[in-house]
Structure formats: C-alpha cells, structure tokens
Amino acid sequence: MRRRLRSAVGAATAVLAVLACTTPATPASAADAPYDVLVFSKTAGFRHDSIAVGTQAVRELGAAHNFTVTATEDATRFTTANLAQYEAVIFLNTTGDVLDAGQQSAFEAYVNGGGGFVGVHSAADTEYGWPFYGNLVGAYFASHPAIQQAHVHVTDRAHAATAHLPRTWTRTDEWYDYRANPRPSVRVLATLDESSYTGGQMGADHPIAWCRPVSAGRSFYTGGGHTQASYADPAFRAHLLGGIRYAAGRTRADCRAETGYTTLYDGSTTGWSQAGPGSFTNTDATLTSVGGMGLYWYSAKQFTNYSLKLDWRMAGDDNSGVFVGFPPSNDPWSAVNNGYEIQIDATDAADRTTGAVYTFKSADLAARDAALNPPGEWNTYELLVEGERLQVFLNGRKINDFTNTDPARSLAGHIGLQNHGTGDDVSFRNIRIKELGGGPPGGNTTVQAEAFSTASGVSAYPKTGANGGQTLGYVDPGDWAGYHGLDLTGVNAVRARVVSGGPGGTIQVRAGSATGPVLGQVAVPNTGGWDTFADVGATLAGVPSGTQNLYLTFTGSGSGLFDVDDVTLVRSPGGTGTGPVVGLGGKCLDVRNGSTADGTQVQIHSCNGSAAQTWSVTPSGPVRALGKCLDVSGGGSADGTKIQLWTCNGSGAQVWSAQADGTVRNPQSGKCLDVSGNSAADGQAVHLWTCHAGANQKWTLP
Known part of the structure; x- marks a missing residue:
C-alpha cells in the first residue's frame, strides 16, 4: 500500500573559507545529533607538514556537520575523565610512541567502552610496541615509494567513507605498504592497484582503507592524507568525514571482516531475470527499482546454506524487500507464496517493516532502530541461512532470528529483489554470497x-x-x-x-x-x-x-x-529439518488426535499439514512435535514396543538416527520405527521392530 512520502531533510552546502573548497553534505550528516571529536597529532618521529591543514580541515568539517573539534598534541589529555566527552578520537599523522602506559590504558578503556578511533595515514606508523593499538589501527607501516598518482579500487560502496566515490578513484598521495595484510581482521573498503603506480610491495591485494568493530567501539583507518593537497580535495574530505561519522556512531556500517564471498551483482546482470512487471535500472554498478510489482531474481542458481550480503538504500519513504527460498518461476507471486521476504520499509507495521520476515516475524525493533541508517544513506543486510533458520543482520547487528516451520515452504531456493511499485525507489549494490558447504539442516x-x-x-x-x-x-x-x-x-x-x-x-x-x-x-x-x-x-x-x-x-x-x-x-540424513515425516503409502507420521498428553500413541495418517504432523528432526537426536518428543515406551527393546509422545528428557528412548537405507533407528534398542502390520490405513499405529528395511520402515524426513 502506498503512503504519502516524507519530506526529505535538506542538505546545506557549507562554504569553507580556509581551503576555498566545499564538502557535500548528505541529508543524514546535515542532521546528525551534535557530537565532539578530539584531534591528536603528537609526533615522536617524522612530522608531516600536512598536520596543520589536516586539523583545519577537520575543524571545517565539524562546523559544517554539527561536531565540535578539540585539537591537541598533549598526551596528558588521555585520561578516562577527559576522553569520556568525545565520541571519536582522530590520530592525525601521529608517529612513534606518543602515549605512556597510563594513557594507553585510559584509551583502551575508552575504545572498549564504545568510543571511536580514526587513524589517518601515519597513524599506522605509531605505537609499534602496543598490541592493542596494532589491533585497533589494523596494520603497521612498512615502507612507501615516492608520492605519485595511483588508482584506488573502492570495494565497499556502502560505508559512509566510500559510498560517494567512483569504483575507481584516481588521486595522488604517498602510498603506504604495510607489514601485514589487515584483511583477515578488518572490513576492507578500498585497495590500491599496484599496476597503476611504481614501487608497491604488497601485490594484488593491497588494502588502503578499512574499518572494524573493536569491542563496543569502532575503528576507521585511511592510508591517504600525507599531502597538504589531500585536505583540499572534496572527495578525500568526504572520505574522512564518513570515517569520522562511523567512528562517532553517527552512521552505521557492517565492518566485520569479510572473506570468501562470490559476487552475484557488481555491475553485471548475468544470471539475473525479471519476473512480472517493472524493472531495475543498472547504472554505476547500482540497481534501482522501477515500477512493479515484480521481482528481479538470480535465476542462475539455487542456494541452500549460505550467507547473502547486499547493500541497499531508500530514497525516501519507500518499499522493497529481499526474497529467499523460492522455486524457479517467472511469476513474482511464487516468491511471495513460497519464499520469505525480508522487508525494506522502515515505516510499516512491526511484522512488515525493515528487518521483518514479512508477515511472519517482526525484527527486534530496538536493535533495528539502533542499526538503521536513514533514507539517503546505504545499509547492509546479511541474511544467514542455515537450513531452516534465517538470521538477519543489519549493518553488522543481528535484528531477527526466524525458523521456518511450514512444511510447504523452505529457505532453500532462489534469491531476488522486489520492485514494489511506482514511487518506491530502492537501490542495491554489491550483492555477494558465501555458500557454507554441506547439506543445510533439511538440505531441501x-x-x-x-x-x-x-x-x-x-x-x-x-x-x-x-x-x-x-x-x-x-x-x-x-x-x-x-x-x-x-x-x-x-x-x-x-x-x-x-x-x-x-x-x-x-x-x-x-x-x-x-x-x-x-x-x-x-x-x-x-x-x-x-x-x-x-x-x-x-x-x-x-x-x-x-x-x-x-x-x-x-x-x-x-x-x-x-x-x-x-x-x-x-537431503537426509545429515541435517536438521522441520516438516512432515512421510512413510508407508505416502501417509504421514501423526500424533493421534493432536493430543499433547504423555503416552499419546503415534500413528500414520493421511497428510494434512497439521501441527500433529509437523516434526523437527535432527540427524541423530530427538524428533519433536507439539513441544514433546518421539519416545520408545519405557525405553523398551522388544518387538512391538509402543511408540508414543512424551515430555523430552534426553534419554536414549528419545534418540533417533536416520539411516542411508531410509529407516529411522533407535540406537539404544538397535531397532527401527515400523508401521504395525505393514498397513497404510489411517490410524495405523507405529511401533518398534527389528530393522529389515521393508516398505513399512522407510521414511522420508523433512
């Protein structure tokens, strides 16, 4: 349903006097709640002549974007009480050992307690003997060639520090090599193309800007900022501003380390298909919805056990969603009726707003609100599918945890993006997936x-x-x-x-x-x-x-x-699933009359999708329905022992193991789940019996 669009917050353009340049303000940054930043530029080694203009640039950014700046080279300011007044601390071209043990301790407590750190250029040439700082900054300086022009490949275009940049950013600076590649522990935002300049020593993977969470705090580092000219460059100033806003908690990002993902979309639409009306434009490696209601789905492959990440941005009060777990179809309603939608629409009802599994489960709204960037800014979803469990992360924070219990649906299947309708303008970037291997729980x-x-x-x-x-x-x-x-x-x-x-x-x-x-x-x-x-x-x-x-x-x-x-x-055994257990004559394992009383007989019955036929199965453990467990009466082992529903107690009488021949065995007795009398009549009881792999002992698990 369409709603009246909210008015967008206007973005003021600040005229910056000292360097005679402007920095574009995003709607969100113009509206940031006031905050305070400490610029620290003490040097105990090489001193950059850009420190003064860099400090002035940060002051001007603060004046334009609602934060106040205190600049100091006095390390005695690093006390618990003094640091508490700042949302972020910038190490601006610091070098050498600049803090003593007490000051280090105060700064560690500040970051671990939720403070933000911004490291600029030679912040990586600082405090080599302080392990906490090495972890915080991400990597230590090793060497650099002469100042020269190079191509910077922007690999994360959702972070506020890089979202405004082109995919290839060409600029001149002093390009650092680092003692170790930080990628295993940081989210890399940009890398250097060593073929575009001379003297690089790190090879094909040369990170130059990154971010990471550190305990309750946040860290951002950029290798740029050696030259005075850097601070007169609007693109670099916006890059620095985005890092400051992230460190100060005024914008959110998924800065967890990320490796092993395969690109599904980063400009190329190979493998994608449009189902239903409307479309997506494809410009600057960005998909933007047009009209609808339709679905742009990845038709080249289905996925079962995976982490799907993608970046998205609303223009205003818009509507879209990410669909998972639907079968191949050119009908967009197939995804609605068979899959699950993770909603993008921050103003709808709780079970159909951003982060909700649409109409099935609301997000944790407090967690969602704390993680959500407003219209005009980019957000990142991670949809972690492990069998029939779906966890939703927004900008690195978990906001929903949903388990599919509907036997007619599965989280395994295709993924797609909704184009909701005219005026619902949502954009997507950098869609990537990591398949987690093995059959998912259920693996279906x-x-x-x-x-x-x-x-x-x-x-x-x-x-x-x-x-x-x-x-x-x-x-x-x-x-x-x-x-x-x-x-x-x-x-x-x-x-x-x-x-x-x-x-x-x-x-x-x-x-x-x-x-x-x-x-x-x-x-x-x-x-x-x-x-x-x-x-x-x-x-x-x-x-x-x-x-x-x-x-x-x-x-x-x-x-x-x-x-x-x-x-x-x-795919069973080997996983965990929820749904019907189908046996002889295509009949379903059933709790007689849907009763939850201990001792209720378990039987087979025509399949009807009821809760009495919905079983949660593990590869070698309990089988549950109606909140209780499939149980061998009295823990017996005699042929014909009753199979019943009973309060779960962890005993061997409630352990079942699916076998490759289709039987389901109780390891304690060594015997199998069996349909009495080999009869497929509704209401026929199941019991324990010596395993023989006949038709009345074959079961199809969810």
Missing part, C-alpha cells in the same frame, strides 16, 4: 511443478490453495515434465504436494531425460477431491551428484490422474 530444494523447463502433455493449471496459485495439471499416463539445472548432491528422497479427485497413479523420478534411469517412484492416491492437497514421498537411489536435469514421468490407468503442486528434493 523445492521446485514449483508448473515451472518446468520442458514437458509433454501437461500444462499449468490455476488452482486455489496451490503454492504459487497453479499446479502441474492435465496429467495422463505417459506424460512427463523436465526440470533443468538442479543440484542433486546429497538428495536421497523426494516429497511432492499433490491433489487428486481422480484415479491417482505414480510419479517416476528420472535422471537425465524422460527415459533416463528411474531413481524412485512415488505413489499418488486419490486425496479425497480436487481441492484436498496431500504430501506423498519416497526414497531415491542412484541419484547423481552435481547439477543435473531431473524428469518426472507419470503412470497410471485412465486419465486426469492427479495434479502436482510442488516437488521437494530431500
């Missing part, structure tokens, strides 16, 4: 059945109650559907959401082609009508690893066998 990939790559005889059919609003319909014997480019690594079972008022039939799962080897077969019953959905499943064998083409072929008698809503590729 859900595909909308109607989103086939190729097919014969079948087509999409609109249906109320279907995920995405459509099913794969018109299924007759001999028809098939193919799905290309699926990661089958670790898949050993399949689950399908189906509906049938007809004769039912069988889904054959094949690899490579419609006539490829059969990996497994899923029996589909008449579900009780064309509006009654059910989950059915089967184990698979001989599944090839890696990216493959998967085919579903359909058999049965008659015509109009069934519809398929979606298909989930299941």
Whole structure:
C-alpha cells in the first residue's frame, strides 16, 4: 500500500573559507545529533607538514556537520575523565610512541567502552610496541615509494567513507605498504592497484582503507592524507568525514571482516531475470527499482546454506524487500507464496517493516532502530541461512532470528529483489554470497511443478490453495515434465504436494531425460477431491551428484490422474529439518488426535499439514512435535514396543538416527520405527521392530 512520502531533510552546502573548497553534505550528516571529536597529532618521529591543514580541515568539517573539534598534541589529555566527552578520537599523522602506559590504558578503556578511533595515514606508523593499538589501527607501516598518482579500487560502496566515490578513484598521495595484510581482521573498503603506480610491495591485494568493530567501539583507518593537497580535495574530505561519522556512531556500517564471498551483482546482470512487471535500472554498478510489482531474481542458481550480503538504500519513504527460498518461476507471486521476504520499509507495521520476515516475524525493533541508517544513506543486510533458520543482520547487528516451520515452504531456493511499485525507489549494490558447504539442516530444494523447463502433455493449471496459485495439471499416463539445472548432491528422497479427485497413479523420478534411469517412484492416491492437497514421498537411489536435469514421468490407468503442486528434493540424513515425516503409502507420521498428553500413541495418517504432523528432526537426536518428543515406551527393546509422545528428557528412548537405507533407528534398542502390520490405513499405529528395511520402515524426513 502506498503512503504519502516524507519530506526529505535538506542538505546545506557549507562554504569553507580556509581551503576555498566545499564538502557535500548528505541529508543524514546535515542532521546528525551534535557530537565532539578530539584531534591528536603528537609526533615522536617524522612530522608531516600536512598536520596543520589536516586539523583545519577537520575543524571545517565539524562546523559544517554539527561536531565540535578539540585539537591537541598533549598526551596528558588521555585520561578516562577527559576522553569520556568525545565520541571519536582522530590520530592525525601521529608517529612513534606518543602515549605512556597510563594513557594507553585510559584509551583502551575508552575504545572498549564504545568510543571511536580514526587513524589517518601515519597513524599506522605509531605505537609499534602496543598490541592493542596494532589491533585497533589494523596494520603497521612498512615502507612507501615516492608520492605519485595511483588508482584506488573502492570495494565497499556502502560505508559512509566510500559510498560517494567512483569504483575507481584516481588521486595522488604517498602510498603506504604495510607489514601485514589487515584483511583477515578488518572490513576492507578500498585497495590500491599496484599496476597503476611504481614501487608497491604488497601485490594484488593491497588494502588502503578499512574499518572494524573493536569491542563496543569502532575503528576507521585511511592510508591517504600525507599531502597538504589531500585536505583540499572534496572527495578525500568526504572520505574522512564518513570515517569520522562511523567512528562517532553517527552512521552505521557492517565492518566485520569479510572473506570468501562470490559476487552475484557488481555491475553485471548475468544470471539475473525479471519476473512480472517493472524493472531495475543498472547504472554505476547500482540497481534501482522501477515500477512493479515484480521481482528481479538470480535465476542462475539455487542456494541452500549460505550467507547473502547486499547493500541497499531508500530514497525516501519507500518499499522493497529481499526474497529467499523460492522455486524457479517467472511469476513474482511464487516468491511471495513460497519464499520469505525480508522487508525494506522502515515505516510499516512491526511484522512488515525493515528487518521483518514479512508477515511472519517482526525484527527486534530496538536493535533495528539502533542499526538503521536513514533514507539517503546505504545499509547492509546479511541474511544467514542455515537450513531452516534465517538470521538477519543489519549493518553488522543481528535484528531477527526466524525458523521456518511450514512444511510447504523452505529457505532453500532462489534469491531476488522486489520492485514494489511506482514511487518506491530502492537501490542495491554489491550483492555477494558465501555458500557454507554441506547439506543445510533439511538440505531441501523445492521446485514449483508448473515451472518446468520442458514437458509433454501437461500444462499449468490455476488452482486455489496451490503454492504459487497453479499446479502441474492435465496429467495422463505417459506424460512427463523436465526440470533443468538442479543440484542433486546429497538428495536421497523426494516429497511432492499433490491433489487428486481422480484415479491417482505414480510419479517416476528420472535422471537425465524422460527415459533416463528411474531413481524412485512415488505413489499418488486419490486425496479425497480436487481441492484436498496431500504430501506423498519416497526414497531415491542412484541419484547423481552435481547439477543435473531431473524428469518426472507419470503412470497410471485412465486419465486426469492427479495434479502436482510442488516437488521437494530431500537431503537426509545429515541435517536438521522441520516438516512432515512421510512413510508407508505416502501417509504421514501423526500424533493421534493432536493430543499433547504423555503416552499419546503415534500413528500414520493421511497428510494434512497439521501441527500433529509437523516434526523437527535432527540427524541423530530427538524428533519433536507439539513441544514433546518421539519416545520408545519405557525405553523398551522388544518387538512391538509402543511408540508414543512424551515430555523430552534426553534419554536414549528419545534418540533417533536416520539411516542411508531410509529407516529411522533407535540406537539404544538397535531397532527401527515400523508401521504395525505393514498397513497404510489411517490410524495405523507405529511401533518398534527389528530393522529389515521393508516398505513399512522407510521414511522420508523433512
């Protein structure tokens, strides 16, 4: 729903007298609450002739941006009481040992307690014998060639110190080499291109500006600032201002160290597709939403266990979101109905505002507000997906922790950006991902059945109650559907959401082609009508690893066998998941009558998606439903021992281990979860029995 746009805060342009230049003020920096900064420029080694103009530049920035400046070279000012009045302390071209032990102790306490540090240029040539300072500044000076022009590659364009800069910033300065690369412990904001100048000694990865959190405090360092001319350069002044604002806590950034990420977007849109109306412009390595409601989604690959990071900025009171965990589809509503949206809209209701998992879980609003930069400034999301758990970090601070318990959804799948509508102007930069390896908890990939790559005889059919609003319909014997480019690594079972008022039939799962080897077969019953959905499943064998083409072929008698809503590729054992446990005849493990009383019989029943059939499974541990555990009555081991619901107690009677052959074993007894009498009738009890891997002991786990 559209709302009236808030008025943007105007940005005043300050006329700076001494250096006869201007520094552009962002709307946020013009409105910063007042704060105080200490500039410290004591030298015990080389003394830069730029200290005076640098100090004056900081004074002018303060006058234009609402902070007061105290400049000193008196180290006795480093006391607990005196430092407490400053939000940030700038070491401006300091050199050598400038603080004694007591002063060092006071400064450590200041930073650890929440104070900010800004290091400029030879701040890295300071206090070599003080380990805390070495950690704070990030790296120590080693050498430098002659002053010359070089290309600076801006790698983080969300931080206030670098967001205004071009991707390649060409400037003249004295370019430091450092004794060690700081990257493992800092967030690198910019690097030097050593091919653009002579004398660099660090190689292809040469950081020159960075930031990091330090306990409760913040640290920013820039290697620039040797020359007097630096402080007359509007771009460098804005760079310095952004570092000061970050250190002082007036703007937020994700300054945690970051390695191992793969770029999904940094100017190139390869692998991305637009679903639905509207679009995104692509200018200056920045995507900006236009019209809608649509979705710009990364169609090249699905993801299961990962850290997704991206930078975003609202122009005003705007609306967008980041979607995760949806199947491939050219219908943007498939992402809405099957995935989860992490909202971007700071003025909406609690369960649909910035940081919320839209309509499912509000962010921690106090934490969100403390981390959020206002419209006009960039923010960074990290969406950490570990199986069915989603943690949301805003500018490095955790603001939401959500677990999917809906068996019809999964956090595994594609990712995408929403273009919400005309006037909702949200921009995105630097979208990157780190796949965390291994099967996620559950490790599942859900595909909308109607989103086939190729097919014969079948087509999409609109249906109320279907995920995405459509099913794969018109299924007759001999028809098939193919799905290309699926990661089958670790898949050993399949689950399908189906509906049938007809004769039912069988889904054959094949690899490579419609006539490829059969990996497994899923029996589909008449579900009780064309509006009654059910989950059915089967184990698979001989599944090839890696990216493959998967085919579903359909058999049965008659015509109009069934519809398929979606298909989930299941990776178990080895993970943790939440959803139905499907067994004999496609029936679900069920707590009789949904009762939570200790001793309630566990049975199988037609799948209905209820809480009584929603189980949380661990690879070798408890299996839970309704807040209680799947339990072997009395801890027994005799064939036929009752399987019941019981208060969780950590005993061996409540430990279950999924096996590669599809059975679920109780290690304490060495016996298996078994459907009594090998009967698929609703209400048939499950019990403990000697393992034999028959059909009544095969289970598909979430």
